[in-house]
Amino acid sequence: xxxxxxxxxxxxxxxxxxxxxxxxxxxxxxxxxxxxxxxxxxxxxxxxxxxxxxxxxxxxxxxxxxxx
Numbered sequence: 092x093x094x095x096x097x098x099x100x101x102x103x104x105x106x107x108x109x110x111x112x113x114x115x116x117x118x119x120x121x122x123x124x125x126x127x128x129x130x131x132x133x134x135x136x137x138x139x140x141x142x143x144x145x146x147x148x149x150x151x152x153x154x155x156x157x158x159x
Contacts, residue, residue: 125143
């Protein structure tokens with residue numbers, strides 16, 4: 092963790108990693124973006140916390156999103 096403090100402000104940077112695996116049967120893990128609801132044009136409720144890269148947005152908790 093890297094902490095930068097300057098002029099009374101503090102920025103905390105965390106290094107988050109996502110482990111992707113390759114398997115013996117030639118398959119692999121893939122991180123995909125959120126599934127978009129075609130009627131509403133928004134991500135489905137399960138994917139509301141995800142960025143376009145498929146990883147949760149900074150500052151959001153995955154526990155904060157519950158079913159509608």
